[in-house]
Amino acid sequence: MMNNLSFPNQDYIPIASLNQYAYCPHRCWRMFCAGEFEENEYTIEGTSLHERVHTLSDNMKDETWQIRAIWLKYERYQLIGKADLIELESGEIYPVEYKRGKRGEWDNDELQVCAQALCLEEMTGKTIDLGYIYYAHSHQRQPVEISASLRENAITTIEAVQFLFNTAIMPKPVYKPRCKGCSLYSRCLPQASQKVGGYRESD
Structure with missing residues (x-):
C-alpha cells in the first residue's frame, strides 16, 4: 500500500514547516531559512513525545493496523515529512498526529494533519476524509475533518512556504x-519592534 521512504529529499518542503508557518511566519523563517532554534519547556516536552513515537513499527491493535514513523511524500507540491501514526481500519486510512498540548489549542495542528492526508491520498490513491490529533496531556483524540476549506488552507500555506523558501524574505514579527510560549521570542521581540514602528535584524 505505501512505500516507506528511508530519508527525506532535501528539495522538498517539510510538513512541519506548514505548522510553524501557520503558527508564525517569522518563526518559520527563523527555523527553516535562518537555521535558528532554541529549546524551552514546551519544545523539550514535544521533542520527547515524538522521540517515543518515531520508531518505525507496524502492528495490529484490535481490528486496526497501525504503522509508526513512516515517511510521507506529496510529489505535486514537493512536500515530505514523517507521520507519527497511520492507521488502517475497515479499508479506511487515518493520519494521527501527536501533540503535547491540549485539545483545540491551535488550528495549525489541524493543518499538519491535512497535509499528511494529502500525502497519503497521492501515495495510496484513496480519499482521506478524517484524521486525528492525539493530545498527550489529556490522552484524548480530536477528530479532524479533511474538509474542502481545510484542504484549500493547506494548499495556500504550502504555496506560501514555497515562496518563503525560494525567496528567503524574512516576514516581520507580529505580536500575538x-x-x-515561543522558544524564539527573545530573538524577534515582536512587541518592541512594533513600538519602534519597524524591525531590523540584529547582527
Whole structure:
C-alpha cells in the first residue's frame, strides 16, 4: 500500500514547516531559512513525545493496523515529512498526529494533519476524509475533518512556504498571545519592534 521512504529529499518542503508557518511566519523563517532554534519547556516536552513515537513499527491493535514513523511524500507540491501514526481500519486510512498540548489549542495542528492526508491520498490513491490529533496531556483524540476549506488552507500555506523558501524574505514579527510560549521570542521581540514602528535584524 505505501512505500516507506528511508530519508527525506532535501528539495522538498517539510510538513512541519506548514505548522510553524501557520503558527508564525517569522518563526518559520527563523527555523527553516535562518537555521535558528532554541529549546524551552514546551519544545523539550514535544521533542520527547515524538522521540517515543518515531520508531518505525507496524502492528495490529484490535481490528486496526497501525504503522509508526513512516515517511510521507506529496510529489505535486514537493512536500515530505514523517507521520507519527497511520492507521488502517475497515479499508479506511487515518493520519494521527501527536501533540503535547491540549485539545483545540491551535488550528495549525489541524493543518499538519491535512497535509499528511494529502500525502497519503497521492501515495495510496484513496480519499482521506478524517484524521486525528492525539493530545498527550489529556490522552484524548480530536477528530479532524479533511474538509474542502481545510484542504484549500493547506494548499495556500504550502504555496506560501514555497515562496518563503525560494525567496528567503524574512516576514516581520507580529505580536500575538501565542508569542508567550515561543522558544524564539527573545530573538524577534515582536512587541518592541512594533513600538519602534519597524524591525531590523540584529547582527
